[in-house]
Amino acid sequence: MATTSLGSFSGWTQLLRMIQRRDRWVMPAWIIGVTMFCAGFVPAMPSIAGSSDEMGILGELMKNPAMVAMCGLIYGSEVTLSIIYSQMMMVWSALVVAVMNILIVIRHTRTDEDEGRLEVIRALPTGRLANLGAVSVLMVYINVVVFLACGFFMGVFNVESFTVRGCLLYSAALATCGLFFAALTMVIVQIAHSSREAMGISTGLLGFFYILRAYGDVSSETLAVISPLGLIQRTYCFYEDRLMPVVILVSLSLVLMGLGFALSSLRDLGQGLLPNLGRARAHAPRTLSGEWGLTWRLTRSTILAWSATVFISAAAYGSVMGEMEDFVMSNPLYQQMMGIGANEKDITGPVVTMLVLIMGIIGTIPVLTTVFKLRSEEVQGRLDYVLGKSVSRWRLFIGYAGLAVIVSAVMLVLTAAGFWVVIQSVMTEPVSTPLIAKVAFNYFPALFAFGGLGLFLVGYAKKYTWVGWTYLVVSFLMTYMGSMMGLPRWAERLTPFGLLQRWPSEPFSWWPWIGLMVAGIVLGVLGALGFRRRDILT
Amino acid sequence: MSEMTISMNGITKDFGRVHALTGVDLEVGPGEIYGFIGPNGAGKSTTIRILLGILKADSGQAQLFGKDVWSDAVDIHQKVSYVPGDVNLWPSLTGGEVIDLFVRLKKTGDQRYRKELIEKFDFDPTRKCGTYSKGNRQKVALIAAFSTDADVYILDEPTSGLDPLMEMVFRECVRKVAAEGKTVFLSSHILSEVEQLCTRLSIIRQGKIVDTGSLREMQHLTRNQVHVEATGDLGGLKTLEGVHDLSLHDGEAEFHLDNDHTAGVMAFLATQGATRLVSTPPTLEELFMSHYEA
Numbered sequence: 001m002a003t004t005s006l007g008s009f010s011g012w013t014q015l016l017r018m019i020q021r022r023d024r025w026v027m028p029a030w031i032i033g034v035t036m037f038c039a040g041f042v043p044a045m046p047s048i049a050g051s052s053d054e055m056g057i058l059g060e061l062m063k064n065p066a067m068v069a070m071c072g073l074i075y076g077s078e079v080t081l082s083i084i085y086s087q088m089m090m091v092w093s094a095l096v097v098a099v100m101n102i103l104i105v106i107r108h109t110r111t112d113e114d115e116g117r118l119e120v121i122r123a124l125p126t127g128r129l130a131n132l133g134a135v136s137v138l139m140v141y142i143n144v145v146v147f148l149a150c151g152f153f154m155g156v157f158n159v160e161s162f163t164v165r166g167c168l169l170y171s172a173a174l175a176t177c178g179l180f181f182a183a184l185t186m187v188i189v190q191i192a193h194s195s196r197e198a199m200g201i202s203t204g205l206l207g208f209f210y211i212l213r214a215y216g217d218v219s220s221e222t223l224a225v226i227s228p229l230g231l232i233q234r235t236y237c238f239y240e241d242r243l244m245p246v247v248i249l250v251s252l253s254l255v256l257m258g259l260g261f262a263l264s265s266l267r268d269l270g271q272g273l274l275p276n277l278g279r280a281r282a283h284a285p286r287t288l289s290g291e292w293g294l295t296w297r298l299t300r301s302t303i304l305a306w307s308a309t310v311f312i313s314a315a316a317y318g319s320v321m322g323e324m325e326d327f328v329m330s331n332p333l334y335q336q337m338m339g340i341g342a343n344e345k346d347i348t349g350p351v352v353t354m355l356v357l358i359m360g361i362i363g364t365i366p367v368l369t370t371v372f373k374l375r376s377e378e379v380q381g382r383l384d385y386v387l388g389k390s391v392s393r394w395r396l397f398i399g400y401a402g403l404a405v406i407v408s409a410v411m412l413v414l415t416a417a418g419f420w421v422v423i424q425s426v427m428t429e430p431v432s433t434p435l436i437a438k439v440a441f442n443y444f445p446a447l448f449a450f451g452g453l454g455l456f457l458v459g460y461a462k463k464y465t466w467v468g469w470t471y472l473v474v475s476f477l478m479t480y481m482g483s484m485m486g487l488p489r490w491a492e493r494l495t496p497f498g499l500l501q502r503w504p505s506e507p508f509s510w511w512p513w514i515g516l517m518v519a520g521i522v523l524g525v526l527g528a529l530g531f532r533r534r535d536i537l538t
Numbered sequence: 539m540s541e542m543t544i545s546m547n548g549i550t551k552d553f554g555r556v557h558a559l560t561g562v563d564l565e566v567g568p569g570e571i572y573g574f575i576g577p578n579g580a581g582k583s584t585t586i587r588i589l590l591g592i593l594k595a596d597s598g599q600a601q602l603f604g605k606d607v608w609s610d611a612v613d614i615h616q617k618v619s620y621v622p623g624d625v626n627l628w629p630s631l632t633g634g635e636v637i638d639l640f641v642r643l644k645k646t647g648d649q650r651y652r653k654e655l656i657e658k659f660d661f662d663p664t665r666k667c668g669t670y671s672k673g674n675r676q677k678v679a680l681i682a683a684f685s686t687d688a689d690v691y692i693l694d695e696p697t698s699g700l701d702p703l704m705e706m707v708f709r710e711c712v713r714k715v716a717a718e719g720k721t722v723f724l725s726s727h728i729l730s731e732v733e734q735l736c737t738r739l740s741i742i743r744q745g746k747i748v749d750t751g752s753l754r755e756m757q758h759l760t761r762n763q764v765h766v767e768a769t770g771d772l773g774g775l776k777t778l779e780g781v782h783d784l785s786l787h788d789g790e791a792e793f794h795l796d797n798d799h800t801a802g803v804m805a806f807l808a809t810q811g812a813t814r815l816v817s818t819p820p821t822l823e824e825l826f827m828s829h830y831e832a
C-alpha cells in the first residue's frame with residue numbers, strides 16, 4: 001500500500017497553472033457555450049408561452065409520458081414559465097454540463113497518461129497525486145464558474161416567475177450534477193485501460209442514468225432519484241426550492257474524489273484496475289478486408305449510434321404530434337416560425353416538415369463525421385499505411401463518399417420510419433404515409449450537398465473542415481430561428497436546408513432539389529480530384 | 539536505368555518555405571540492402587514518403603521497378619512492403635486484425651510466414667492496438683511486411699522501439715529476404731545496424747545527399763587511426779605528409795593517416811624498427827560525425 005501524505009500532492013499548483021495555460025481558449029469556450037445552453041433560452045420564454053392559455057397547453061404537452069421520459073418530471077401546483085423552463089431544459093442542460101465535465105477530466109488525466117505526458121510530469125519533482133489534485137481543484141473551479149454565470153444570466157433578464165432563489169438553485173443543481181460526473185470520471189479513469197475506454201464507460205454511465213431517470217420519472221420515483229439527473233429535478237426549482245439534492249450530490253462527489261485518489265495511488269501509471277475485456281481476436285473477420293471494409297469498420301459504431309438517436313428522437317417527436325399541433329395552433333410565434341398562414345386549418349404538413357427539417361440537420365452530423373473521418377485518419381498518420389499498400393486514392397475516397405451518401409439516405413429513412421411507427425398508433429387521424437415519405441425525400445439533397453461540401457474540404461482545403469461544421473450550425477440557426485428573428489425567406493435560402501421548398505406549405509419545386517444534388521456531385525468530384533493530387537500530410 | 543529497383547533523380551520537395559529535399563539522387567539495385575542514414579529532420583522520411591507516392595515531388599523523377607512512384611503507385615505497391623517508423627494504429631482493432639488487414643490491402647493474399655513470424659517476434663496478436671507499446675506496434679508493421687511476398691522492403695527506422703533480441707530477429711528477416719534477391723531500403727539512425735546489414739549506403743544532411751557508396755569506399759576516402767610501437771625514433775613522423783593529430787610518447791605514436799600516403803609512412807616506419815602496428819578504419823559513426831562536424 002502506497003503511503004498517501006500531503007507530499008503526494010506537491011507541485012499541484014504549477015500543474016493547475018499549466019492546465020489553465022493549455023486550455024486558455026478551450027475552457028472559456030466551454031463555459032460560455034454551456035452557460036448559453038443552460039440560460040440562453042430564458043429571455044425567449046415569454047414569446048414561446050406568454051399567455052396563460054399557451055402555458056396551459058404547453059403544460060399539457062409536457063405531461064405526455066413521452067415528454068416526461070424525454071425531458072423530465074412534472075411538478076408544481078400551477079404552471080408558470082419558470083417551471084415549464086425547468087421541465088423542458090434542466091435534464092438536457094445537466095447532460096451538457098456532465099459531458100463537459102467528463103471530457104475535461106479525461107483530457108487532463110487519462111489522455112495525458114496515454115500520450116506519455118504524465119510520465120514526464122511524474123519524473124519531475126511532483127507528487128504522485130499532484131495531477132489528479134490539480135484536476136479536482138480545476139473541476140470545482142469550473143463548476144463554480146458555471147453556477148455563477150448560469151445563475152446570473154437566468155436572473156438578469158428579469159423574466160416573470162424566475163425568482164432569484166430559484167435561478168440560483170437551478171444553476172447550483174446543474175453545477176453539482178457536473179461536479180458529480182467529474183468526480184465519477186476521476187474514478188473511472190483509474191479503472192479503465194485507456195482514455196477511449198474511460199470515455200466509453202463514462203458516457204455509457206451518463207446514458208444509463210438518463211434512461212434510469214426516464215423510466216423512473218414515468219413509473220418509479222425511487223429509480224428516478226437514484227439517477228443524479230433525476231435527483232437534481234427533485235430540487236423542485238421555482239416551486240419548493242429544496243436544497244437537499246444539491247447537498248447529497250456535493251457529498252457524493254467528495255466521496256468519489258476520495259475514492260479516485262485512493263485508487264490512483266494503488267495502481268501503476270498506464271495500467272487499469274479492470275480486468276482486460278474485449279474480444280481477443282487474433283485474425284481479422286471477413287468483413288475487414290480492403291479499404292472499404294476498413295472504412296466501414298472505423299465508422300460503423302458512430303453511424304449506428306446516430307441511427308439509433310435519429311430513429312428514437314423521431315419516434316419521440318411522433319408521439320407528441322397531436323399535442324404539438326394544438327400547441328402550434330395556439331401560438332402565433334410558432335406558426336410564423338413554420339411559415340403557416342394565420343387562418344390555415346391543416347397544419348399537419350408544416351409540423352411534419354419542421355420535425356423532418358430538425359431531424360435532417362441532426363442527421364447531417366454523421367454525414368460530416370463520416371467524410372471528415374478520412375481527414376482525421378490522415379492527421380493520425382494512418383493513411384500512410386493504407387496508401388502504402390496497393391490501394392488507390394480514388395477508391396479510398398469513393399468509399400468514404402459512397403458511405404456518406406448512404407448515411408444521408410438512411411438518416412432520413414429512419415426519421416420517416418420513426419415518425420410513421422409511432423404516429424400510426426398515437427394519432428386518431430394518422431398522418432398519411434406518402435406525406436412523411438415525400439417530406440423526407442424533399443430534404444435528401446440538403447444532406448447530400450453537405451456531404452459534398454465535406455468531401456470538397458477534405459480534398460481541397462484540408463485545414464478548413466471546421467467550415468463544414470460552422471455552416472451546419474448556421475443552417476440550423478437560420479432555418480430554425482430565422483423567421484423568429486425576422487429574417488426574410490431569401491436569407492434562409494443561403495443554406496441547403498432553407499434553399500429547398502418547405503413542402504407542403506410551399507409548392508414543391510425540382511429546381512432547388514436538382515440544384516443541390518448537382519452542387520453535391522460537383523463538390524464531391526472536385527474534392528476527389530484535389531485528394532488525388534495533393535500530399536498526404538499529418 | 540531501368541534495371542535499378544529504386545531510382546531517384548534530382549528530387550526536390552519544399553513545404554512552404556522549408557526546403558525538405560534538394561536534388562536527391564539515389565540508385566538501388568536488386569538484391570541490395572541499402573542504408574539511408576541521417577539525423578532527425580534531415581529528410582529521410584520525406585524521401586520515403588515520396589518513394590511511396592504519399593507525397594508528390596516538386597521536381598525530379600522517382601521510379602520503382604522503372605515505374606513512376608506517383609502515377610503507378612497502386613500497381614507498384616503490390617510488390618512493396620513498407621514499415622513506417624512511427625506506427626500509429628487503430629486503437630479499436632487488435633494486432634492480429636491489423637496484420638491481416640495490411641496483408642489484404644496489398645491484395646497479394648499470401649501470408650505464409652505469419653504464424654512463424656508471430657512466434658519469432660514473440661507477439662500477442664489478440665490485444666487491442668491501443669494497449670500496445672511502441673515496440674509492439676512496430677512488430678505489427680514488421681510482421682505484416684515480412685509475412686508477404688514483396689520485391690522491395692522500404693523500412694523507415696523500423697527498429698527504434700525494439701529490444702536487442704527482437705533487433706536480432708529483424709536482422710535475420712532482412713538477410714533472409716536479401717538472400718532471396720529482394721531489395722531492402724533501410725532508413726535508420728542506428729548506425730551499427732546499417733554497418734552490419736547494408737551493402738551500400740547514403741548519408742543525407744539537410745535534404746541533400748552528402749555521401750554515397752559502400753562502407754569500404756567511404757572508409758577509403760578518409761583516414762585510418764594508426765597506433766605504432768618502435769625501437770627507433772618516431773619523431774620523424776612530424777615531417778611526413780598525410781600524418782595528422784600526431785601524439786608521441788616514448789617509443790609509441792598515435793596518429794590519423796590519409797590512405798593515399800600509406801606507402802610513404804610505412805617505408806619510414808620500416809627504417810625505425812617498428813615492433814607493433816595497429817591500423818583501424820573509421821567506424822560508420824566516425825564517418826557520420828565527420829560529415830556533421832565539418
